[in-house]
Amino acid sequence: MNSENNLLPPFVIASLYKDDLVLVDAKVNSKRPTTTETKKTATIAPAAEEVPPIKPISFLGDNQKKITILLKDSSAVHVADESLQFLTAILAACKLNMGDVAIVNTANQTVQYTQIKIELQPTTLLLFDINAASIALPFEVPQYQVQQYDNCTLLFSAPLQAMLVKTDAAKLEKGKLWNALKKTFNIQ
Numbered sequence: 001m002n003s004e005n006n007l008l009p010p011f012v013i014a015s016l017y018k019d020d021l022v023l024v025d026a027k028v029n030s031k032r033p034t035t036t037e038t039k040k041t042a043t044i045a046p047a048a049e050e051v052p053p054i055k056p057i058s059f060l061g062d063n064q065k066k067i068t069i070l071l072k073d074s075s076a077v078h079v080a081d082e083s084l085q086f087l088t089a090i091l092a093a094c095k096l097n098m099g100d101v102a103i104v105n106t107a108n109q110t111v112q113y114t115q116i117k118i119e120l121q122p123t124t125l126l127l128f129d130i131n132a133a134s135i136a137l138p139f140e141v142p143q144y145q146v147q148q149y150d151n152c153t154l155l156f157s158a159p160l161q162a163m164l165v166k167t168d169a170a171k172l173e174k175g176k177l178w179n180a181l182k183k184t185f186n187i188q
Contacts, residue, residue, distance in 0.1 A: 069128070094181055
């Protein structure tokens with residue numbers, strides 16, 4: 001039996017080794033190439049840049065009504081107790097509860113709007129002390145201005161901590177927030 005009859009055609013061999021790390025250039029004649037006719041060049045494939053896997057967004061609440069609340073609170077995993085009490089009161093005034101929302105603390109995780117949109121699918125996004133650039137939104141919105149974008153209602157607000165103190169400035173911020181929430185949730 002002749003060994004040349006057992007050779008695979010070059011296109012079959014190429015398809016078998018298409019993802020190889022070594023590339024071989026050869027002059028293809030009608031006969032099998034000899035070592036002097038074959039030029040071999042080794043090319044090392046560039047190391048793939050390791051992209052860290054995107055962690056799922058960690059949040060507090062059940063997100064049943066697709067309302068996402070973004071805040072920054074470095075003192076807590078999700079939100080400090082006094083801020084949570086204030087948020088609960090705000091939600092109750094809007095006829096909502098913790099089962100309706102997802103509270104996301106950006107002090108402990110990096111999130112972007114596209115990831116929020118994919119994972120949490122918000123119809124409403126309330127942002128406390130978060131600017132648009134920090135979540136990769138292509139625009140800025142003044143605080144307490146209700147803004148529609150990408151089938152989502154956005155509302156930027158001052159930090160929750162600024163509303164927890166008993167000052168006239170805090171009372172003014174609470175009033176601005178309440179007026180914007182009435183527009184956002186169509187409250188009479």
